[in-house]
Amino acid sequence: MxxxxxxxxxxxxxxxxxxxxxxxxxxxxxxxxxxxxxxxxxxxxxxxxxxxxxxxxxxxxxxxxxxxxxxxxxxxxxxxxxxxxxxxxxxxxxxxxxxxxxxxxxxxxxxxxxxxxxxxxxxxxxxxxxxxxxxxxxxxxxxxxxxxxxxxxxxxxxxxxxxxxxxxxxxxxxxxxxxxxxxxxxxxxxxxxxxxxxxxxxxxxxxxxxxxxxxxxxxxxxxxxxxxxxxxxxxxxxxxxxxxxxxxxxxxxxxxxxxxxxxxxFDYAAQALAPEQALDYALQIDDKPVFVSDSGDNTTAGAPGYNTVLLKLLMQRDLNGKKAVVASIFDKNAFAELNQHKVGDPVSVWVGGGADDYSEQVLLTGVLKAKGDLLGYLNAENDIVGQVCTIEMGALDVVIANRGDSFISIQHFVRAGLQFTDYDVIVLKQGYLFDALTKVAYGEVLALTPGASYLKIAELNYLALPAAVELI
Known part of the structure; x- marks a missing residue:
């Protein structure tokens, strides 16, 4: 046979x-x-x-x-x-x-x-x-x-x-x-x-x-x-x-x-809040880590990964002594610019796709903290699918990737040159947490951010769906 x-x-x-x-x-x-x-x-x-x-x-x-x-x-x-x-x-x-x-x-x-x-x-x-x-x-x-x-x-x-x-x-x-x-x-x-x-x-x-x-x-x-x-x-x-x-x-x-x-x-398993309220919720929790899902830019559901909505909100906040990371933002040009530097160098780079109102460019100024590999997920979670550079800006770290992807496991942080235990708040480009992170999460919240994977699907501009289909 x-x-x-x-x-x-x-x-x-x-x-x-x-x-x-x-x-x-x-x-x-x-x-x-x-x-x-x-x-x-x-x-x-x-x-x-x-x-x-x-x-x-x-x-x-x-x-x-x-x-x-x-x-x-x-x-x-x-x-x-x-x-x-x-x-x-x-x-x-x-x-x-x-x-x-x-x-x-x-x-x-x-x-x-x-x-x-x-x-x-x-x-x-x-x-x-x-x-x-x-x-x-x-x-x-x-x-x-x-x-x-x-x-x-x-x-x-x-x-x-x-x-x-x-x-x-x-x-x-x-x-x-x-x-x-x-x-x-x-x-x-x-x-x-x-x-x-x-x-x-x-x-x-x-x-x-x-x-x-x-x-x-x-x-x-x-x-x-x-x-x-x-x-x-x-x-x-x-x-x-x-x-x-x-x-x-x-x-x-x-x-x-x-x-x-x-x-x-069918309903959300986690708290689902507007972006600012989602960050409020995460920052008021004493134990760590708390994961915030940038759900409208969920790369595990096929979104680009270049939205800067939560990044901008975090940059405007006093984190009250807490440490946060955004993992990650997809921007090939910003990655290429950062990758020319050595770890420890002072850096300044514009980040954001600029393709729409949700990916408005943001100037990041700080120190190049780490360089590393970007792993895939599901059938490719052990494969290197790209690279990342991380900028440290005081209490906020931002991971810049040369492709859209999401950190779904502890190994993703390790291969990026980071330790997830260093962070109180971790912003991810996904929706529900993958299993490995659920096991270590003290808290989680879905930020109802806009984008290609916007959770309020009844508000999406479907053109090909049959008229009789119900959106839940």
Whole structure:
């Protein structure tokens, strides 16, 4: 039994004006692909001959250029053309938007089907924040979404979809999933796995997977910051055999009813306050660290990372003996200027993209405190994706990066040359805290800042959403 494996992963924020290019992806090919996928061990346990496809993962950002999409797609298709396989296993996101094409996942799978035919089993691991086109269900056999927010179960999900694929190959049956698109768009910061109603929804998914005839059950929250006809929540249920199709359809409707009955329970898990009030809240807490999420410029949801709203507010404040850091501000030019200096040099640099009212330039004057590496996140959190320089201005440190990114772990601070324990208040370019920081946080607050990932999604200028979709 031969199975091709690969990853082509990107979450697209269409409100981010900076398009995504080939150079913005972490890309490996050949046998190095096998070292990055948890599915490989599960397949090898089943005596499968694993064929490496590609591994291309991009940090959340703007629309993917057509040439970038075609580059990675052609790489994968060329491997398929040269190798006979019994099945295909892929780790995708579900919310890739491509210039002039639309859903990248749908376009990719349709091209694969055109090459391998309709009978070859295809298994997908997808992010729970995927905006899934209904048409995709016609071209794939196995699907399962992550079942944690923040995401910590990618390894388990890859293993489950890999084992399900080998089962289908052995059965020699072409199973088809049940799928329903839900008429709701849910703000991501209102849906955390340890809070209701998502906690109960995850429990219901587990209960459905215990039913006879059900292989996998998935709920997709969707990615709210994508102006697409496919944006929104959905449900996928995969039957075990062809004879279980009706059971899958009934289970799918059970999940739809369960979720829709709870749709108005989604709400912020953390304090969500206007920018100035968010800083007030953080600074009045005695213990540390307190994390402030610059939620409107959340790079983990694809925002650019260049907004200076919270930076300006912090510079205008008396921090009352506390130490704060902004990690980080994306500005290639400012980084390049700072990087010419040595640590310890006095520096002065204008920072801010200047692309809109929220990224107004700010003059920073201080000392170059540190230089370091910028790590990625999710599928790239151990990869160096850029560099940073940190300016110290008395009680306020500002990290300047040469790409949009967010510090999601303690290691991100270490690789930047910083110690997170030095700070009372830490401003991050993200929404909800990632798991590693939740474990060390004394407090957290969502600053309702403006930008490409603005949390009040009902106020966003959607143009492509169907009129009947409800914004939550």
């Amino acid at each position: 031969k199975v091709l494996v690969g990853c082509f992963y990107h979450e697209t924020n269409t409100f981010n004006p900076i398009w995504t290019h080939k150079e913005d992806f972490v890309f490996v090919e050949g046998d190095a692909v096998l070292d990055r996928l948890y599915s490989v061990a599960a397949l090898r346990e089943q005596q499968v001959d694993v064929i490496p496809g590609i591994y291309a993962t991009g940090l959340s950002s703007g629309i993917v250029t057509k040439s970038t999409f075609e580059f990675f797609t052609n790489k994968l298709l060329n491997i398929l053309q040269e190798t006979e396989v019994d099945g295909i296993w892929l780790h995708l996101h579900g919310s890739m938007v491509v210039e002039g094409i639309g859903s990248g996942e749908l376009a990719l799978i349709k091209q694969i089907r055109a090459l391998v035919g309709s009978q070859l089993p295809i298994s997908l691991t997808l992010d729970i924040h995927g905006n899934i086109p209904e048409e995709l269900s016609q071209f794939v056999n196995i699907v399962r979404a992550y079942r944690t927010v923040p995401h910590i179960d990618q390894a388990e999900t890859e293993r489950i979809t890999a084992e399900a694929l080998t089962t289908v190959i052995a059965m020699k049956e072409t199973i088809a999933p049940a799928f329903v698109k839900l008429p709701v768009v849910i703000c991501g910061e209102k849906a955390l796995g340890n809070c209701e109603p998502l906690k109960s929804i995850f429990a219901e998914l587990a209960a459905v997977e215990e039913l006879e005839g059900i292989a996998t059950a998935s709920f997709f929250l969707g990615h709210a910051w994508s102006d697409s006809a496919h944006t929104g929540a959905s449900v996928f249920v995969v039957p075990r055999t062809l004879q279980d199709a009706e059971a899958a359809s009934q289970a799918c409707q059970r999940l739809v009813d369960f979720i829709m009955a709870r749709k108005h329970q």
